[in-house]
Amino acid sequence: MQLATWDLPDPQGPLLPNPLPGDALVSPSHGVHIFIPVHYPLQGDDDLLRRVREFQRQQATELGLASGFGGVGHHAQYAQMFRLIHLDRAVRGRFPGRPPRGLVSATEAAYLRIGPESVRRLHKWIRTCQAGGRRTISRLRD
DSSP, X not given: OEEEETTEEEOOOOOSSOOSOSOXXXXXXXXXXXXXXXXXXXXXXXXXXXXXXXXXXXXHHHTTSOGGGTXXXXXHHHHHHHHHHHHHHHHHHTSSSXXXXXXXXXXXXXXXXXXXXXXXXXXXXHHHHHTTOGGGOGGGOO
């Protein structure tokens, strides 16, 4: 949609309703496409969410990804972690040696509009996920 920073694109969110024409060349090639008739009353007990997540996990498996990539809960938390990883690399990449002490964490906290303790917590979660321990983080479980 646009650039969030000098070298990070801001991805497009869900298309609701889908304004794209039905042309296969224009439509996204991956994802779960849902058609809900105008007369169908969506209700909290109709099991639609569970079924959509099943389709998402099935498609992730078909794409050669772990099924956990489909229907990820807490996507906003993962997006925040991604922004932190990108910002950390971008700031550190601007200095030939080590950046001035405290600059990276202060920049991250200011850019993400969170406190330094939250930045430290996100960095800890990132390290845990990179080590394969995502399931041990209670706030990231489905």
